[in-house]
Amino acid sequence: MTTTAAAAPVAALEHISRVYRMGQTEVRALDDFSFTFRQGEYWAVMGSSGSGKSTLLNILGCLDRPNEGSYKVRGEDTQDLDDDALSELRSRHLGFVFQNYNLLPQLNVLENILVPIFYQDVPPEGIEERAVELARRVGLGTRLHHRPTELSGGQQQRVAIARALINDPALILADEATGNLDSTTAQEILALLDELHGEGKTIVLVTHEASVGNRAQHLLRLKDGRIEEVKHNREGKL
Amino acid sequence: MIRGALWRTVRLGVGSLMLHKLRSMLTTLGVLFGVSSVIAMLAIGEGASKQAQDQIRALGSQNVIMRSIKPREDFATGSQATRVVSYGLLNEDLARVEKTFPGVKRVVPVREIPLEVRHQDRALNPRVMSTLPIYRDVTGRVVSEGRFLTAADEAAVANVCVMSDEVARYLFPFQSPIGEKVKIGADYYVVVGTTLSRKRLGSDPALAGEVSASEVFIPLETGRKWYGDMQVKIRSGSREMEEVQLHEIVMEVDAPENVPMVAAAAREMLARNHRQRDYELVVPLELLLQAEETKRTFNIVLGSIAGISLLVGGIGIMNVMLATVTERTREIGIRRALGAKRRHIVTQFLVETVVLSVSGGILGVALGLLIPMYVEYKYMMPTIVTPFSPVIAFGISVGVGIVFGLYPAWRAANMDPVEALRHE
Incomplete structure (x- = not known):
């Protein structure tokens, strides 16, 4: 199923089911779903609304728990982890990029980039230098002390990407990362993701735009909580 | 920037409060008036009772x-x-x-x-x-x-x-x-x-x-x-x-212990020998005891008023914090997604509440010290600010912040991160 069979699994889902109850009816957002995302892969996840792609992203991000099945992050089973441990795992191993950027308005660029580090008990050495470097990397080296409201949408999303990179995550989860951007800016952001992929980052990008989905290394299409299609657009890294 | 997690949280809290300056200011008023009225009333009451007791003593407590x-x-x-x-x-x-x-x-x-x-x-x-x-x-x-x-x-x-x-x-x-x-x-x-x-x-x-x-x-x-x-x-x-x-x-x-006996004897003698009530008996010691009793009652009344006003102030703070938590549901979701544990969220909102109530407390202490000075200057009434009263009033304001901040903070921490992120 995977092109680089030798690569270590980063996120392994086995027989995952997530059931929502809405009054009398039962909605199976994910239905006996098994899949493994491996080190260095760049996956786009597509599917119509209600296909389960958001639920998948929430479970991958340890924001939601499955009703059945097991989910392992870098071999560590998340089933037995309590709320604190899951938070710790998010803070250390996961990076989130949202559709609406989700920056904190009362913090400046540098502070926003550092938020995930705030919640680690022992912050790594030299983390502030790393934050400055990441800001430069995404092209915001001159706007370190600006507030999010003083930035354009594309710039805000760049800050969000820098924030997702600050803890050197095992997995970057992007939810419609280009959904709110015009096409030029969207291309820039996608180029940035390509670049990260080229550096060996593991990325899962949820999107409903075919052009975005086809640009990723692999495409995973969901329907009714199950895998409908797996497509390999490109082999290897860029 | 990463020095002292608590200091950072306090700074962050102040920053969030400054986003809504007017609201934060109005919220502190409840505690401000509560604290200042406690200090001022205590000072005026203490002064009045000291004056009364001095005057009674001047009559001679053994007389x-x-x-x-x-x-x-x-x-x-x-x-x-x-x-x-x-x-x-x-x-x-x-x-x-x-x-x-x-x-x-x-x-x-x-x-x-x-x-x-x-x-x-x-x-x-x-x-x-x-x-x-x-x-x-x-x-x-x-x-x-x-x-x-x-x-x-x-x-x-x-x-x-x-x-x-x-x-x-x-x-x-x-x-x-x-x-x-x-x-x-x-x-x-x-x-x-x-x-x-x-x-x-x-x-x-x-x-x-x-x-x-x-x-x-x-x-x-x-x-x-x-x-x-x-x-x-x-x-x-x-x-x-x-x-x-x-x-x-x-x-x-x-001897002081004989005062009641002499007072009783005098009362009886006068009642027996005077056909009309053309005399009065003043027993300073009895007045002194009465004054102390009055002061105790006064303190109870004062304590109740103080308690009620701080309760009202606290409820005001809680109300605003609950609104704030709802308003900032998305922020809570973001923070949780980025790795904040429940206790981080609790701390964040608790710190904000305490910052509010402590600001009210500090301003209240300041105002509470000014009012007795003004009363003394304007109405020539002696006032005594006992050193413990600002300390206690301040301590209570911190307590109010913690007590009334706990529930909103708990609500914030127990939000489902997925729901919170979806909140518009």
Whole structure:
């Protein structure tokens, strides 16, 4: 199923089911779903609304728990982890990029980039230098002390990407990362993701735009909580 | 930026509060007024009670005072042109106390003479009292210059007087009164000494007459010799004669524990020997106990008011924080997604609440210290800010922040991150 069979699994889902109850009816957002995302892969996840792609992203991000099945992050089973441990795992191993950027308005660029580090008990050495470097990397080296409201949408999303990179995550989860951007800016952001992929980052990008989905290394299409299609657009890294 | 997680949280909290300056300010008002009113009321209450207690002590807490009062007139005045009203303490009352009362160390009779005191063109109507030399000891008057009345004055029926500083300052503004002559009624008296003025007693009518600032003392015998027992008051259309033998009898009790006994004995003796209620009994010790009781009640009332106002302030804060939590649901979701544990969220909102209540507390302490100063300056009321009251009020404001911040913080921390992120 995977092109680089030798690569270590980063996120392994086995027989995952997530059931929502809405009054009398039962909605199976994910239905006996098994899949493994491996080190260095760049996956786009597509599917119509209600296909389960958001639920998948929430479970991958340890924001939601499955009703059945097991989910392992870098071999560590998340089933037995309590709320604190899951938070710790998010803070250390996961990076989130949202559709609406989700920056904190009362913090400046540098502070926003550092938020995930705030919640680690022992912050790594030299983390502030790393934050400055990441800001430069995404092209915001001159706007370190600006507030999010003083930035354009594309710039805000760049800050969000820098924030997702600050803890050197095992997995970057992007939810419609280009959904709110015009096409030029969207291309820039996608180029940035390509670049990260080229550096060996593991990325899962949820999107409903075919052009975005086809640009990723692999495409995973969901329907009714199950895998409908797996497509390999490109082999290897860029 | 990563120094001290708590300091960072506090800074962050202040930053979030500054996003809504007006709202934050209004929210602190509740605690501000609660704290300041506690401090101010305590200070004013403490001052008033201290003043009352000082004044009562000035009467001598081991003294029991009998005093003449004019009984109410039941018949119409004015129908007779001249009449004699006879009332008050009698010389036999004094004799009975001297002979039969156990536990009484010394007894001093006082007669008051309603006469004008004059020096050249300056005149005053002080309380002119004819009394014995031991009056000074028994009532704790302090001689500021010269001497008090002596046994020799008494024996010689001398025309000498002692006046309080206030009288002396008025009659002799530019010189020492010692050795000078003043005219009391129609007679001249040599001033032999002055006493320290006492503060006028507040509004308590039972005490008002006793420790007044304007006093002139003359020997008992001198007063009796020149002025007798009869006093004439001229009113419009009628002349009224009053016969009062003694205006006051001050008894000094040998030990504080005997005061109630002597007071009871005096009460009984007066009730038996006076057909009408033409006397009153002032027991400073009883007043003191009453004053302490009043203060205790006052403190309970004050505590309740303080409690209620801080409760109201706290509810105001909680209300605003609940609204804030709802408003910032997305932020909570973001923070949770980025790795914030529940306790981080609890701490964040708790810190914000405490920052609010502590700001209110600090401003409240400041205002609470200013109000007593203003009251003292404007209304000449003594106030006492006990050092613990700002400390306690401040501590309570922190407590209010924690207590009323816990629930909103708990609500924030227990939000489902997925739901919170979806919140618009």
